[in-house]
Amino acid sequence: MTPPPTAGPLHGTRGIVLTQAWAGNWCTALLGMMGADVIQVEFRGRLDSWRGDYSAPIMAGIRDLPTAEYSWNCNPLYNSVSLNKRCITLDLGTPEGVGVFRRLVVYADFVAENFSPRVLGNLGIDYDALAKIKPDIIVASLSAYGHDGPWANIPGIGGTIEPTAGQSALLGYVDGPPLNSGQMYPDPIAGLYGVLGIVSALHHRERTGRGQYVDLSMQESNLSIVGDAALEFTMNGTQRPRLANRHTTFAPHGIFGTLGDDRWVALACESEAQWSALCDVARHPEWRADPRFVTNAARKANEDALEAVISAWTAEADRDDLVARLIGAGVVAAPVLHSLEVAQDAHLRARGVVREVEHPEVGARTQSTLPMHFSRTPANIVRHAPLQGQHTYEVLDELLGMTSAEVDELVRLGVSGTGPPDGADLGAI
Amino acid sequence: MTGALDGTRVLDISTTTAGAWCTRLLAALGADVVVVEGPSGHPLRAIAPFDATGSSIPAAYWLADKRSVTLDLDTPDGQATVRRLAARVDILVSSYRPSELAARGLTYADMATPALVMGHVTPHGMDGPLAEVPGNDLTDAARSGWASINGNLGREPLKPAAWGGSMCSGVAAAGAIVAALFHRDRHPGEGQEVDVGEVEVLAGMFAPALLRSVYANEPYGRRDSADSLGGPVPVKDGHFALTLSRAHFWRDAMNLLGLTDLAEDPRWGASFYRQQHRDEYSKRVTDAMSEWNKADLFEELAVRRVVAGPVLTMAELAANEHLRERGFWLKPEDDPDSPEMPGTPFKLSDTPLALHHAAPKPGAHTAEVLREMEASS
Numbered sequence: 080m081t082p083p084p085t086a087g088p089l090h091g092t093r094g095i096v097l098t099q100a101w102a103g104n105w106c107t108a109l110l111g112m113m114g115a116d117v118i119q120v121e122f123r124g125r126l127d128s129w130r131g132d133y134s135a136p137i138m139a140g141i142r143d144l145p146t147a148e149y150s151w152n153c154n155p156l157y158n159s160v161s162l163n164k165r166c167i168t169l170d171l172g173t174p175e176g177v178g179v180f181r182r183l184v185v186y187a188d189f190v191a192e193n194f195s196p197r198v199l200g201n202l203g204i205d206y207d208a209l210a211k212i213k214p215d216i217i218v219a220s221l222s223a224y225g226h227d228g229p230w231a232n233i234p235g236i237g238g239t240i241e242p243t244a245g246q247s248a249l250l251g252y253v254d255g256p257p258l259n260s261g262q263m264y265p266d267p268i269a270g271l272y273g274v275l276g277i278v279s280a281l282h283h284r285e286r287t288g289r290g291q292y293v294d295l296s297m298q299e300s301n302l303s304i305v306g307d308a309a310l311e312f313t314m315n316g317t318q319r320p321r322l323a324n325r326h327t328t329f330a331p332h333g334i335f336g337t338l339g340d341d342r343w344v345a346l347a348c349e350s351e352a353q354w355s356a357l358c359d360v361a362r363h364p365e366w367r368a369d370p371r372f373v374t375n376a377a378r379k380a381n382e383d384a385l386e387a388v389i390s391a392w393t394a395e396a397d398r399d400d401l402v403a404r405l406i407g408a409g410v411v412a413a414p415v416l417h418s419l420e421v422a423q424d425a426h427l428r429a430r431g432v433v434r435e436v437e438h439p440e441v442g443a444r445t446q447s448t449l450p451m452h453f454s455r456t457p458a459n460i461v462r463h464a465p466l467q468g469q470h471t472y473e474v475l476d477e478l479l480g481m482t483s484a485e486v487d488e489l490v491r492l493g494v495s496g497t498g499p500p501d502g503a504d505l506g507a508i
Numbered sequence: 509m510t511g512a513l514d515g516t517r518v519l520d521i522s523t524t525t526a527g528a529w530c531t532r533l534l535a536a537l538g539a540d541v542v543v544v545e546g547p548s549g550h551p552l553r554a555i556a557p558f559d560a561t562g563s564s565i566p567a568a569y570w571l572a573d574k575r576s577v578t579l580d581l582d583t584p585d586g587q588a589t590v591r592r593l594a595a596r597v598d599i600l601v602s603s604y605r606p607s608e609l610a611a612r613g614l615t616y617a618d619m620a621t622p623a624l625v626m627g628h629v630t631p632h633g634m635d636g637p638l639a640e641v642p643g644n645d646l647t648d649a650a651r652s653g654w655a656s657i658n659g660n661l662g663r664e665p666l667k668p669a670a671w672g673g674s675m676c677s678g679v680a681a682a683g684a685i686v687a688a689l690f691h692r693d694r695h696p697g698e699g700q701e702v703d704v705g706e707v708e709v710l711a712g713m714f715a716p717a718l719l720r721s722v723y724a725n726e727p728y729g730r731r732d733s734a735d736s737l738g739g740p741v742p743v744k745d746g747h748f749a750l751t752l753s754r755a756h757f758w759r760d761a762m763n764l765l766g767l768t769d770l771a772e773d774p775r776w777g778a779s780f781y782r783q784q785h786r787d788e789y790s791k792r793v794t795d796a797m798s799e800w801n802k803a804d805l806f807e808e809l810a811v812r813r814v815v816a817g818p819v820l821t822m823a824e825l826a827a828n829e830h831l832r833e834r835g836f837w838l839k840p841e842d843d844p845d846s847p848e849m850p851g852t853p854f855k856l857s858d859t860p861l862a863l864h865h866a867a868p869k870p871g872a873h874t875a876e877v878l879r880e881m882e883a884s885s
Contacts, residue, residue, distance in 0.1 A: 131779075238753075258739050281690050291857045292856075295855075307670060314847045426632065426638040
């Protein structure tokens with residue numbers, strides 16, 4: 080099923096990227112997995128928060144491995160969202176560091192970053208400055224609130240954008256307060272949109288020779304994801320209540336407990352035929368005739384009672400057996416897989432999306448890779464997240480022809496290197 | 509100025525939110541998108557809530573900026589028309605399972621157009637053990653692991669709000685399709701199939717929790733309770749999240765809240781230390797926050813350049829001065845009487861995205877589109 084490894088649709092393009100944390104790192108990792116040569120430029124004095132703190136211990140389960148050396152190379156957060164990149168370090172706070180960066184940009188098709196809006200300008204490498212060096216450059220900024228408007232310089236991260244993009248107010252139990260999701264999901268949403276913005280700009284440049292600036296606001300991109308609820312307000316004047324797992328239209332539509340600890344089934348009926356089939360699987364044919372459940376509209380109006388009878392039934396069932404019987408009967412159903420089950424999932428492995436990736440310090444671990452399949456340009460080469468500064472010598476030689484003695488000099492000056500910069504306060508960086 | 513996909517033609521035979529959002533984004537980028545609706549209308553037109561005239565509000569959002577043709581894909585005539593239309597477009601988008609496409613003679617091979625980019629966006633992708641199993645936004649969240657870490661410990665896992673999983677899959681599919689166009693730019697005539705599985709998109713969005721769990725060799729669970737670092741907590745007039753990620757955010761926020769001992773002790777500067785010892789400060793921080801209004805707290809933290817998240821309602825977002833100044837809310841260019849709609853998710857300086865048309869009536873462009881097809885054949 081898995082075709083031979085070949086480069087993806089973006090083969091032949093290169094990004095020099097300053098991306099960090101989740102949104103930016105995952106955006107450029109996706110581009111890397113699609114075939115772009117993505118070179119991450121790290122700023123050691125401002126360690127990527129997803130590499131952790133320099134002073135943090137290597138996490139339990141990894142720290143005893145003989146190969147595990149530095150916590151910042153063994154952080155699962157960073158390593159999960161940084162596949163298919165090379166990494167160099169440059170101190171962009173020094174003239175030498177910025178000088179090397181500007182020389183590299185000449186060889187780039189796109190630059191991406193997710194600093195606060197003022198940072199690039201302060202470093203002298205914003206879009207206008209880079210376009211003077213490379214007129215058709217594409218520069219993408221993924222920021223909290225975009226690069227103009229009154230909130231432009233207010234910082235934000237996924238956990239604060241989820242509330243300010245209207246998502247938290249919609250997420251939660253029917254009887255409960257607003258919630259944030261289990262991780263900072265506004266980040267990968269911005270990352271996916273960043274991919275669309277950058278590939279659209281690459282396509283336009285290919286046709287016209289023109290570069291451009293991509294201004295992505297995490298708030299706006301995340302609000303677009305719940306835009307139907309925004310439009311509900313502008314059209315009907317109503318704030319959609321929190322629905323938990325319920326659907327605006329169909330019932331049942333939910334997640335119900337089964338036998339065992341923390342084992343759940345997701346099930347939904349999107350037609351009367353599916354409801355009828357569910358009644359058969361449940362061996363409760365009388366539900367079909369129950370006036371509370373006789374039509375979708377009746378089930379929606381009596382959803383608490385509907386969920387009570389379904390919960391009582393599923394509580395006595397084995398999760399996987401139940402899912403198999405529901406799917407066999409044509410009902411929309413799935414097990415709620417926990418993370419280690421996802422890592423072993425036969426379907427995701429058969430598709431090549433979940434697979435082992437060998438990492439120099441951590442060894443072979445199961446990772447989630449590119450969720451896109453291309454028939455002509457399969458994009459199925461996966462490389463581990465880079466160690467900090469792993470490719471400094473290689474990239475500076477390959478693109479700029481710098482000798483190892485010249486790079487040694489940058490290291491001696493503290494402009495490049497690995498690990499915490501000299502004199503750093505490890506706890507406070 | 510024109511869009512990045514100006515002159516690009518798209519035929520959309522998808523029936524799902526993910527497919528509709530994918531083509532809606534292609535339209536925003538400038539593509540001419542023709543959506544095929546069956547004789548009883550697009551299935552998304554049945555999705556609540558409805559406006560005063562009984563029209564689906566989600567459909568108004570998802571189907572905007574497209575032209576609509578009515579074709580019955582269960583008849584040979586309808587299928588043949590799709591094949592003829594596909595021969596003159598750049599992109600075909602489908603949400604059908606492999607057997608459903610084969611039964612209708614609508615596979616990529618059936619299109620016999622090598623330059624065509626055919627995007628599939630389906631719950632489980634076009635091959636593998638689950639390819640023929642139906643799914644939706646709920647089962648996407650379940651199978652990807654996404655739901656397992658969302659919501660509270662001791663209660664049922666939660667899927668994303670609204671149609672989050674489907675929408676994200678639509679974004680991913682649009683990105684993959686434009687990447688395939690880029691390949692075709694460099695290799696003229698080389699179309700291909702692009703296959704995006706919704707569960708896989710969410711599994712990609714689940715990657716950090718997955719790898720952390722794999723490293724620890726234990727499942728990643730749901731939170732036992734909300735605290736300010738994990739999500740919104742109550743303040744005077746609503747809820748507020750203070751998910752502090754950097755040392756100076758913590759120091760400046762704690763000083764503002766009057767918790768100077770937490771601000772000054774350097775141990776609390778490291779995020780891993782805060783995560784491990786959250787029980788030691790969580791209640792104090794929450795209590796201090798409860799004395800504030802969300803707007804005041806946001807403003808004071810913004811002055812200090814600290815990340816902060818007031819929980820905003822759609823009414824607050826509709827009135828939000830920042831989004832107003834950014835020009836986020838849009839009316840379709842051809843419908844000044846339309847209510848404002850959420851605008852574009854990002855801005856491109858040389859090829860601005862736009863909202864050209866309101867959602868069409870079902871089949872509104874059937875004659876026009878078929879006439880164009882005849883004229884070009």
